[in-house]
Amino acid sequence: MTEELIEERPFEENLESLEQAINGQSIDRIMQLLGEADLEDAAKLVDRLDAEDRKSLFALLTAEQAAEVLENMYYFQGADIVEDLPPKAAASIIARLDSDDRADLLNELDEEDSAAILEELDREIADETRRFMAYPDGTAGAVMYSEYLAFDAGLTVEEILSDIRSQREQYAEFGVQYAYVLDDRHRLLGVLPIRNLLFARHSEKAREVMIRNPITVDVETSIHELNNLFEQHHFLGLPVVDPDGTLLGIVDREAASEAMQEAATEDLLKFQGLMGREELRSMPLATRSKRRLSWLSINIVLNLISASIIALHQDTLQAVIALAVFLPIISDMSGCSGNQAVAVSMRELSLELVSPREFLRVFFKESSVGLTNGIVLGLLVGVLAWIWKGNPALGAVVGSALALNTVIAVCVGGLVPLLLKAFRQDPALASGPILTTVTDMCGFLLILGIASLCLPLLV
Amino acid sequence: MTEELIEERPFEENLESLEQAINGQSIDRIMQLLGEADLEDAAKLVDRLDAEDRKSLFALLTAEQAAEVLENMYYFQGADIVEDLPPKAAASIIARLDSDDRADLLNELDEEDSAAILEELDREIADETRRFMAYPDGTAGAVMYSEYLAFDAGLTVEEILSDIRSQREQYAEFGVQYAYVLDDRHRLLGVLPIRNLLFARHSEKAREVMIRNPITVDVETSIHELNNLFEQHHFLGLPVVDPDGTLLGIVDREAASEAMQEAATEDLLKFQGLMGREELRSMPLATRSKRRLSWLSINIVLNLISASIIALHQDTLQAVIALAVFLPIISDMSGCSGNQAVAVSMRELSLELVSPREFLRVFFKESSVGLTNGIVLGLLVGVLAWIWKGNPALGAVVGSALALNTVIAVCVGGLVPLLLKAFRQDPALASGPILTTVTDMCGFLLILGIASLCLPLLV
Numbered sequence: 001m002t003e004e005l006i007e008e009r010p011f012e013e014n015l016e017s018l019e020q021a022i023n024g025q026s027i028d029r030i031m032q033l034l035g036e037a038d039l040e041d042a043a044k045l046v047d048r049l050d051a052e053d054r055k056s057l058f059a060l061l062t063a064e065q066a067a068e069v070l071e072n073m074y075y076f077q078g079a080d081i082v083e084d085l086p087p088k089a090a091a092s093i094i095a096r097l098d099s100d101d102r103a104d105l106l107n108e109l110d111e112e113d114s115a116a117i118l119e120e121l122d123r124e125i126a127d128e129t130r131r132f133m134a135y136p137d138g139t140a141g142a143v144m145y146s147e148y149l150a151f152d153a154g155l156t157v158e159e160i161l162s163d164i165r166s167q168r169e170q171y172a173e174f175g176v177q178y179a180y181v182l183d184d185r186h187r188l189l190g191v192l193p194i195r196n197l198l199f200a201r202h203s204e205k206a207r208e209v210m211i212r213n214p215i216t217v218d219v220e221t222s223i224h225e226l227n228n229l230f231e232q233h234h235f236l237g238l239p240v241v242d243p244d245g246t247l248l249g250i251v252d253r254e255a256a257s258e259a260m261q262e263a264a265t266e267d268l269l270k271f272q273g274l275m276g277r278e279e280l281r282s283m284p285l286a287t288r289s290k291r292r293l294s295w296l297s298i299n300i301v302l303n304l305i306s307a308s309i310i311a312l313h314q315d316t317l318q319a320v321i322a323l324a325v326f327l328p329i330i331s332d333m334s335g336c337s338g339n340q341a342v343a344v345s346m347r348e349l350s351l352e353l354v355s356p357r358e359f360l361r362v363f364f365k366e367s368s369v370g371l372t373n374g375i376v377l378g379l380l381v382g383v384l385a386w387i388w389k390g391n392p393a394l395g396a397v398v399g400s401a402l403a404l405n406t407v408i409a410v411c412v413g414g415l416v417p418l419l420l421k422a423f424r425q426d427p428a429l430a431s432g433p434i435l436t437t438v439t440d441m442c443g444f445l446l447i448l449g450i451a452s453l454c455l456p457l458l459v
Numbered sequence: 460m461t462e463e464l465i466e467e468r469p470f471e472e473n474l475e476s477l478e479q480a481i482n483g484q485s486i487d488r489i490m491q492l493l494g495e496a497d498l499e500d501a502a503k504l505v506d507r508l509d510a511e512d513r514k515s516l517f518a519l520l521t522a523e524q525a526a527e528v529l530e531n532m533y534y535f536q537g538a539d540i541v542e543d544l545p546p547k548a549a550a551s552i553i554a555r556l557d558s559d560d561r562a563d564l565l566n567e568l569d570e571e572d573s574a575a576i577l578e579e580l581d582r583e584i585a586d587e588t589r590r591f592m593a594y595p596d597g598t599a600g601a602v603m604y605s606e607y608l609a610f611d612a613g614l615t616v617e618e619i620l621s622d623i624r625s626q627r628e629q630y631a632e633f634g635v636q637y638a639y640v641l642d643d644r645h646r647l648l649g650v651l652p653i654r655n656l657l658f659a660r661h662s663e664k665a666r667e668v669m670i671r672n673p674i675t676v677d678v679e680t681s682i683h684e685l686n687n688l689f690e691q692h693h694f695l696g697l698p699v700v701d702p703d704g705t706l707l708g709i710v711d712r713e714a715a716s717e718a719m720q721e722a723a724t725e726d727l728l729k730f731q732g733l734m735g736r737e738e739l740r741s742m743p744l745a746t747r748s749k750r751r752l753s754w755l756s757i758n759i760v761l762n763l764i765s766a767s768i769i770a771l772h773q774d775t776l777q778a779v780i781a782l783a784v785f786l787p788i789i790s791d792m793s794g795c796s797g798n799q800a801v802a803v804s805m806r807e808l809s810l811e812l813v814s815p816r817e818f819l820r821v822f823f824k825e826s827s828v829g830l831t832n833g834i835v836l837g838l839l840v841g842v843l844a845w846i847w848k849g850n851p852a853l854g855a856v857v858g859s860a861l862a863l864n865t866v867i868a869v870c871v872g873g874l875v876p877l878l879l880k881a882f883r884q885d886p887a888l889a890s891g892p893i894l895t896t897v898t899d900m901c902g903f904l905l906i907l908g909i910a911s912l913c914l915p916l917l918v
Contacts, residue, residue, distance in 0.1 A: 011814075044812050072691065074810065165658065177636070198657055199624065230713070232531065236695075254689070254712045261720035265806070268727045272802030273795050279803050280812065281824040289831040292799050296836060299795050303788045304843070310784045311847075317783050324776050324783045325769045328899065329762045331787050336732050336758050340751050343731030344738050347724070351533065353503050353739065355470075365740040372748040377755060384763070388770075440787065 011041055018045055022057050027065070030057065034069050042072040046081075047282045058085060067096035075101060076278040079108035082117070091120030100145040100255065103132035140226055141219030143259045144240045144249030149179040153189050153207040157200045164194070177236045180247055181210045187245040190214060216241045219248065223263065224352055226256040267346065267428035273299070276429065302433055306331075306440035313448035320458045322389055323451055326398050329381065330447055333402060334409040334439040337373060341366050341413030342431045349421055356422040362414045370410030378403030393457035401447035409439040470500055477504055481515050486524070489516065493528050501531040505540075506741045517544060526555035534560060535737040538567035541576070550579030559604040559714065562591035599685055600678030602718045603699045603708030608638040612648050612666040616659045623653070636695045639706055640669045646704040649673060675700045678707065682722065683811055685715040726805065726887035732758070735888065761892055765790075765899035772907035779917045781848055782910055785857050788840065789906055792861060793868040793898040796832060800825050800872030801890045808880055815881040821873045829869030837862030852916035860906035868898040 014033060021029035034042050046069070049057065058066055058081060070078045070093065082090045082105065094102050094117060106114040106129060114133075118126045128146060135141025151160050160179065179192040190210030200209045216239050217226065229238060230253045237252040266276040273295045279288055310317070310327065317323055345362065348354040354362065382399020386392050413435050417427035420434075451458060473492060480488035493501050505528070508516065517525055517540060529537040529552065541549045541564065553561055553576060565573040565588060573592075577585045587605060594600025610619055619638065638651040649669030659668045675698050676685065688697060689712045696711040725735040732754045738747055769776065769786065776782055804821065807813040813821065841858020845851050872894050876886035879893075910917060 043810070047812050161657070194657075195653060198620070198653075254716055257713055257716040257720060261716060261723055264720055264723035264727060268723060268730065269802055269806065271727065271730060272798045274799055274802050278806065281803065281807065281821065285827050285831065289828050292796070292828065293832055293835060295799070296792065296795055296832065297839075300788075300792060300836065300839065303791050307784045307788050310787070311781075314780050314783075318777070318780045321773050321777045321780075322770075324773070324786065325766050327783065328769070328787050328790050328903075329759075329766050331791070332762050332895070332899075333755065333759060336755055337751070339731045340733055340754070343728055343733050344740065347728065347737065348740065351502070353506050362740065368744050369748050369751065372744065373752055373755065376752060377759065380756075380759065436791070440791075444787075 011044065014041060015045055015048055019049065019053055022049075022053050022060065025060055027060055030060065031065060031068075034072065042069070043074055043077060046073055047077065047280060051284070054081065055084060058089075063089070063092040063096060066093045070097065070105075071101070074278075075104045076108050077280065078105045080280070080283065083109055083113055087113075087116040087120050090117045095121055095125055098145055098147060099128060099132060099249070100143060102129050103142075107133050135219055138223050138259070138263060139219060140217050140221040140223075140238075140240050140251050141248075143223070143226075143255040144219070144251045145255070146249045148237075148247075148250045150182050150247065151179050151192070151206050153181050153183060153205070153210075155206050156202065157197055157204050157206070157209060158202040160192075160206060161197060161202070164197075179206075180239060180250075181206045182247060186247060188214070188216065188239055188241055188247045191239065214239065216245075217251065218242070223256060223259045224350065226251060227260055230256055263350070270426070270428040271432055273432075299433060302437040303440075306437055306444060309441055309444040310448070313444070313452065316448050316452040316455065319455060320394070320451055322385075322394060323398075323447060326381070326385065326402075326447060327444060330398075330402055330405060330443040331440050333377060333381075334405045334443050335436050337370070337377075337406045338409035338413030338435045338439050339432070341369075341410045342417055342427075342435060345414050345417040346427055346431070349417060349427065354418070356418045359415060359418060362418060363411060366410045366414035367407060370407035373410070374403035374406030377406055391458065393454060397450050397454065397458065398447065401443065401450055405439060405443040405446050408442050409435070412438050470503065473500060474504055474507055478508065478512055481508075481512050481519065484519055486519055489519065490524060490527075493531065501528070502533055502536060505532055506536065506739060510743070513540065514543060517548075522548070522551040522555060525552045529556065529564075530560070533737075534563045535567050536739065537564050539739070539742065542568060542572055546572075546575040546579050549576045554580055554584055557604055557606060558587060558591060558708070559602060561588050562601075566592050594678055597682050597718070597722060598678060599676050599680040599682075599697075599699050599710050600707075602682070602685075602714040603678070603710045604714070605708045607706075607709045609641050609706065610638055610651070610665050612640050612642060612664070612669075614665050615661065616656055616663050616665070616668060617661040619651075619665060620656060620661070623656075638665075639698060639709075640665045641706060645706060647673070647675065647698055647700055647706045650698065673698065675704075676710065677701070682715060682718045683809065685710060686719055689715055722809070729885070729887040730891055732891075758892060761896040762899075765896055765903060768900055768903040769907065772903070772911065775907050775911040775914065778914060779853070779910055781844075781853060782857075782906060785840070785844065785860075785906060786903060789857075789861055789864060789902040790899050792836060792840075793864045793902050794895050796829070796836075796865050797868035797872030797894045797898050798891070800828075800869045801876055801886075801894060804873050804876040805886055805890070808876060808886065813877070815877045818874060818877060821877060822870060825869050825873035826866060829866035832869070833862035833865030836865055850917065852913060856909050856913065856917065857906065860902065860909055864898060864902040864905050867901050868894070871897050 018030065018033050021033060034045065046054065046057070061069065070081070082094065085093070094105065097105065106117065109117070118130060121129065132141070151163075177194055179194060180188060181190045181192055183189055189207060190212045191214040192206060192210045196209060215229065215233065215235070217229070219240055219242075226238065229235070235253070237250045239247055240249045240251055242248055269278070270276040273292070275291065275295055277291060279291060345354070349356070378399040381402050382395040385398040386395030413431075416431045416434050420427045420430055477489065477492050480492060493504065505513065505516070520528065529540070541553065544552070553564065556564065565576065568576070577589060580588065591600070610622075636653055638653060639647060640649045640651055642648055648666060649671050650673040651665060651669045655668060674688065674692070674694070676688070678699055678701075685697065688694070694712070696709045698706055699708045699710055701707055728737070729735045732751070734750065734754055736750060738750060804813070808815070837858040840861050841854040844857040845854030872890075875890045875893050879886045879889055
């Protein structure tokens, strides 16, 4: 009954209730609002609290309760909250999260903050967390978790079943589907789908009923490979082992798929000039402004470089002022054409349909599209320029500059992501600015250069 | 042994072997290359076949074999292949896919092609597929599948177990974790986790051991809500029911998470000017060129509109030619600032941290960032302009225009996605061009307008 009530009340009322509960220090009511009901809105509720209330909220809750609240929020929201807590308090909350969430959250913090929190964690947990944090994004290491069910190979089905029954609740919460069978040195011998215990005699040993030589991955296996494996096989989880066969952790289907989603989201943020970092409007103005400026300031330097080409051709421009109208058109259209090629390359790279070494293939494929589209766009704009000023030479200059620059933009756009990938740089972050700078410079150079060559025809 | 051999051979050799096998009509060898080995490369192999070979390949395979190959590829690759087959042949392949894959693939085709194939399918499958195809992207209906395990409430645990045992292989392939308990009118009564059968007495009836009143969703439940549900609960699947409680299909964790990933990927493609459609470089030049041009031609019209502002101010530009250098800078920098705000709005919308109606909140949050960053950028560029030409008035004009236009761009960028969403348009597709056109027009108007007002100080 209560649950339904909370769900149906509009968001603003819930927010008000939460603020009242915080001011009234009514922990039960807080946990009811944030923890019990359908939690669609929990993340949004905490997001909309003002900074003061949010601080009071986490000062009121026990570490256990705070961890429960964090589990219902996005990890970057969690990072934002934990950042403001004393390291000791933060550590005792973070210790209660799952191993993979813990690493994600700490990786979102500044190095200084995360180091301070790691200091406060239990040695064993801290060591594991440091290891987990070090695995690069996009690998099995970065998404695996260390909460799994493992049994010694010598145990019987009976013994395993009784252990599972006795800890049923905890296992149910893990969503465990497999048990892992290990030798005495923690090396993986086999996998035991819990379901198979349905069909096994109770006296058999784990080593007799397990699946031998299971498919394993290593910490460096790419997210893309993981997703392929999960698509080919109907596994729910895959064990991650080191070269000796020691079990390091488990990756499940969902984590692998989520990691692909996150990578796509981050690429989107990077392309749009947010450096791949999440920004929420509830963050302080200074943070938001600073983060955005860090990108804009790089961009302004690149812009000044390409604009310097115009500065060098002021005389030509002065003589044929109509050209000024076409400078932003050339810049924008070439940018668009190039970005399409960037998107295709990024997509083929992420699907592993192209390898970073296949420059020639991409070059030929893109130059043909570039030439076709360049001719179409060049003709279109050229004819418009001709009609506008009644001067065919102006049309020819503008049209040919746009056509040529489209070819350049499309080829550069197709190749830059491959080049960056080959040099182990992030294509999503750098492709856009490199593309824009190159195509702007070439575009301005082409239109103003060609114009100055045939200046007598234009004036 | 063979598997390892195939895996370790470089891609080019496998491609050659496949081409040879196709020319030699050696179906066994084809299926071995495409079907047996570690299939990381299967999608890439088919991608790289030339059009002729690809046609021969699918002419050789039985429908069963072709479906197996398609299952190892991306659905948009599958669509590309099926498109070229006669509808009858295509239908018999498609009939063998899972219900959700079938709908995805057909939705990727032109309406004419998919209608022709639907005609050839069994009436029952065709009807279901049409229903599945109609659910809009981003809803539970679009990702659910109809392959599930259902039992009558009156069966005993014994009877259910024996049914599962007798069809063990088929169920294992489904990756089934739950059985659904239905009444005689196909209405959902409860869920039976297969694991729970471990703990049940064999004589009990399904209705006694099932979980009553399970959480269900309807076909319109958003992907985002589904992911939230899966995050809060450790379910592996959720039943989708109609208002009467009739079971329509199942959504699993992975499908929900994959759908989020696909949405993010599509947004990325749209932002980069590909209309959200996948383009592979193996597609014919005409297709690729035409798709890209459809976007570029809209863009060129928008560009001409904003450039017309410059055309109207040619006299001012003629008088102060230095302004021409700053036109592309204003256009590009405002575009960047605006895009950052677009990205934040898109992200908050997809996380449901902002509702499309919260214009005022977004406006205040963005205008403060816009003002801060506008002042910083305006000062920077203004001072540079002053130094370059030794004219403080030029610096003031350029700087104030950039500052003001940054505020406009950031506010427009933040609000446009909300507006589009409120009018049920796609923010990813239209935000970019709307933003660019508005900010370019305002930017050119500001710098040239202010300049013409204080022309005496500039010349």
